[in-house]
Amino acid sequence: EVQLVESGGGLVQPGGSLRLSCAASGFSFSGHWMTWVRRAPGKGLEWVANIKQDGSEKYYVDSVKGRFTISRDNPKNSLYLQMNSLRAEDTAVYYCARDRSTSSWSLFFDYWGQGTLVTVSS
Amino acid sequence: DIQMTQSPSTLSASVGDRVTITCRASQSISSWLAWYQQKPGKAPKFLIYQASSLESGVPSRFSGSGSGTEFILTISSLQPDDSATYYCQHYSGYPRTFGQGTKVEIK
Numbered sequence: 001e002v003q004l005v006e007s008g009g010g011l012v013q014p015g016g017s018l019r020l021s022c023a024a025s026g027f028s029f030s031g032h033w034m035t036w037v038r039r040a041p042g043k044g045l046e047w048v049a050n051i052k053q054d055g056s057e058k059y060y061v062d063s064v065k066g067r068f069t070i071s072r073d074n075p076k077n078s079l080y081l082q083m084n085s086l087r088a089e090d091t092a093v094y095y096c097a098r099d100r101s102t103s104s105w106s107l108f109f110d111y112w113g114q115g116t117l118v119t120v121s122s
Numbered sequence: 123d124i125q126m127t128q129s130p131s132t133l134s135a136s137v138g139d140r141v142t143i144t145c146r147a148s149q150s151i152s153s154w155l156a157w158y159q160q161k162p163g164k165a166p167k168f169l170i171y172q173a174s175s176l177e178s179g180v181p182s183r184f185s186g187s188g189s190g191t192e193f194i195l196t197i198s199s200l201q202p203d204d205s206a207t208y209y210c211q212h213y214s215g216y217p218r219t220f221g222q223g224t225k226v227e228i229k
Contacts, residue, residue, distance in 0.1 A: 035218075037166075045158070045166065045209050047218035061217045095165060108156035108213050110177070112165040 002026040002111040004096045009116030016086050016120070022079040022096030022113060030054075030074040033099035033106045036081050038092035039115075046092075049081065050099065050106055059106075063089075086120045093117050124148050124212055128221035136229045141197040143224045145210035150190045154214035157186055157195050160223075161206045169208075170195070202228055 008020040020036070035050040049060045049070040058070050069082040079096055094116050097109035125148040135141050145155070153173040158166040168177055170186040173193055183198045197204055205228050210221040 044207075044223040045160070045211070045220040047211070047220065050218075059216045097166075100171070106213065106218075108168065108171050108211065109158075109166075110168045110171075112167075114165050 002098065004098065004111060004113035006094065006096050006113045006116040009094065009118045011119045011121065012086055013122050014087060014120055017082070017084045018086065018118060020081040020083065020094055020096075020116060020118070024077045024079065024096075024098070027098065027111075028102075029072075029077040031102045033101050034070075034072060034079045035097045035099055035106075035109055036070060036079075037095045037097055037109065037112075038090075038118075039095070040089070040092040043092075048094070051079070052104075052106075053102070083118070086118075088120050091118060091120045123217055124151060124214065124219055126210055126212060126219050126221040128208075128210060128224045130224060131222065132225045132227065134227045134229050135200050137200055137202060139200045141200050141204075141226060143195040143208055143210075143226075145188075145193040145195070145221050147191045147193075147212055151212045151214035153189045154212055155186075155188070155193050156211045156213065157184075158209045158211065159204075159206045160209065166209070197226075200226075200228070204228075 003025045036048040067085045096113040098111040100110045101107040155173045157170040160166040174186045207223045
């Protein structure tokens with residue numbers, strides 16, 4: 001059974017940092033693209049970033065470029081999101097999701113974790 | 123960036139009704155479109171890929187159609203368990219974008 005479990009969320013002040021983790025199990029983690037998606041309170045889903053199987057390609061939404069870094073540790077079956085210079089508008093539930101793709105290009109997201117809440121407030 | 127626009131934003135229908143949700147892309151995305159369902163407090167659930175391919179285990183009352191810039195999600199006979207918000211999402215280039223969501227309520 002595919003399982004994705006996020007952790008690391010919490011309350012942080014504007015300008016602060018946080019590192020989210022996603023522990024994956026039940027599938028060949030190193031074979032799949034992986035993604036972070038967020039949902040701000042009262043808003044819809046927003047794709048944040050994704051990373052290729054070997055970490056050689058990473059893509060970000062413009063609003064987080066230069067502030068967030070996606071990474072992965074394949075031997076540990078783990079996905080990460082380092083978030084720096086956090087802003088109030090980054091407040092959201094952050095979901096880790098598995099990409100269906102095991103090839104060179106990313107596709108859609110077939111399994112999702114339950115999410116971790118990040119609140120940016122003073 | 124490709125913008126995805128869903129309509130309506132909210133709909134209310136009765137059990138057994140046929141329900142359709144439209145998703146329009148700001149430029150052609152061929153059939154690179156997925157649909158998701160999200161219930162309050164839950165993770166999104168993947169429903170349909172390649173615009174019209176039903177994911178295994180998803181009830182057959184769900185179907186998708188369209189290509190290019192206009193797509194439709196249809197629920198052929200609405201059930202109480204279908205009360206949720208539905209999102210379309212393109213995977214034709216970056217950034218990936220979702221529609222704003224359509225909330226489906228049961229009358």
